[in-house]
Amino acid sequence: MAADYLLYGGDHSLYTGKARAYMRFKGLNWEEVTATRAIYKTTLLPNVGAAIVPVLATAEGRFIQDTTDIIDFLEAAHPAVPVYPDTPVQKLVALMLELYGDEWLVIPAMHYRWSMLEQQREFIFSEFGKMSAPEASREEQLVIGEKTSTMFRGSITMLGITEQTIPAIEQVYLELLDQLDVHFGQYDYLLGSRPSIGDFGLMGPLYAHLGRDPVPKALMQARAPNVYAWVERMNNPVPLSGDFLANDEIPRTLLPILQTMCRDQLPDVLDVIRHNAAWLERNPGGNIPRYLGMHAFRTGPAVGERVIHSYAQWMFQRPWAHYHSLPVQKRGEADELLQVIGGYEAMNTDITHWLARKPGQLELVGAPG
Numbered sequence: 001m002a003a004d005y006l007l008y009g010g011d012h013s014l015y016t017g018k019a020r021a022y023m024r025f026k027g028l029n030w031e032e033v034t035a036t037r038a039i040y041k042t043t044l045l046p047n048v049g050a051a052i053v054p055v056l057a058t059a060e061g062r063f064i065q066d067t068t069d070i071i072d073f074l075e076a077a078h079p080a081v082p083v084y085p086d087t088p089v090q091k092l093v094a095l096m097l098e099l100y101g102d103e104w105l106v107i108p109a110m111h112y113r114w115s116m117l118e119q120q121r122e123f124i125f126s127e128f129g130k131m132s133a134p135e136a137s138r139e140e141q142l143v144i145g146e147k148t149s150t151m152f153r154g155s156i157t158m159l160g161i162t163e164q165t166i167p168a169i170e171q172v173y174l175e176l177l178d179q180l181d182v183h184f185g186q187y188d189y190l191l192g193s194r195p196s197i198g199d200f201g202l203m204g205p206l207y208a209h210l211g212r213d214p215v216p217k218a219l220m221q222a223r224a225p226n227v228y229a230w231v232e233r234m235n236n237p238v239p240l241s242g243d244f245l246a247n248d249e250i251p252r253t254l255l256p257i258l259q260t261m262c263r264d265q266l267p268d269v270l271d272v273i274r275h276n277a278a279w280l281e282r283n284p285g286g287n288i289p290r291y292l293g294m295h296a297f298r299t300g301p302a303v304g305e306r307v308i309h310s311y312a313q314w315m316f317q318r319p320w321a322h323y324h325s326l327p328v329q330k331r332g333e334a335d336e337l338l339q340v341i342g343g344y345e346a347m348n349t350d351i352t353h354w355l356a357r358k359p360g361q362l363e364l365v366g367a368p369g
């Protein structure tokens, strides 16, 4: 039977790992296609307007770019066993952890890939080379990989990965591994025996980079075997199985992880939102550039500078909109959690300029709230 969906991506691509795990869990009839140089040219650029993966193609010829849009499109088409909890607090937590995986854990993921390059050079370059030119010899692939990875390799300073911040990035990551290891010693997934959108968000960084590149993979296996077992479970799920915990329960083991997220990531996102708003004030109706310069950020005990990624607002709008849609009594339950984890003020910050994605471009635009 011909596949209903094609997923264009790559083995070492962070966001492909997120979409792949989701598609496997949903038991869909799909195939993965390596996004070679030729595919970028003939298929991705013409249909999505950007050189980015993953991209989903449907049998009807529709192309969808961005893992969150891909998952939401597929959830609507295949509603059985949803990955969004339907209880208020679990849904809030799942959306916050998707944001954390997608937009913040990229920092340790990129650090452990590129700052440790000398210890895993062949593996990394051959992965990039294999994806671009599967037919080339291994020697050629290494050369091609070195070239095609230049943009990613060069982005680590923009992400805030510098000599000053690296000790803190590692410290916070090791704490995360320890905290997740305790959690996954007790639960199969974040919120019970079914993976949620939060699990898929964490899977991006924790698989393609941190659970697969030789140096961080060895670290994860040795220090956090339960996390490594979760990565394997996410890649080999029993499709459409499991349940979220009853009574909208949030495991206590997730609280320290959420606390770190609120402490480190949410101030960054709120500042992104201020920059996006200021940009839109100056350029009404414009396409907001993907990057708006640099700003200060914090990770654990360190402060540094990182890029202002305008897109982070779009991901934050998801838990924000969910929280603000809750009826008063349910909002109270969410507030109790937000007070404990330190996210109450951020979730109650007004978003004056709502943003939307537009097909065919990565730049966001202003939208009615």
Ligand SMILES: N[C@@H](CCC(=O)N[C@@H](CS)C(=O)NCC(=O)O)C(=O)O
Pocket (backbone or CB within 6 Å): 013, 014, 015, 016, 051, 052, 053, 054, 065, 066, 067, 068, 102
């Ligand atoms: N938010 C997007 C991010 C996709 C993304 O950044 N993909 C990487 C590879 S893992 C890429 O192709 N980046 C090129 C770029 O950002 O221009 C998603 O969820 O799909």
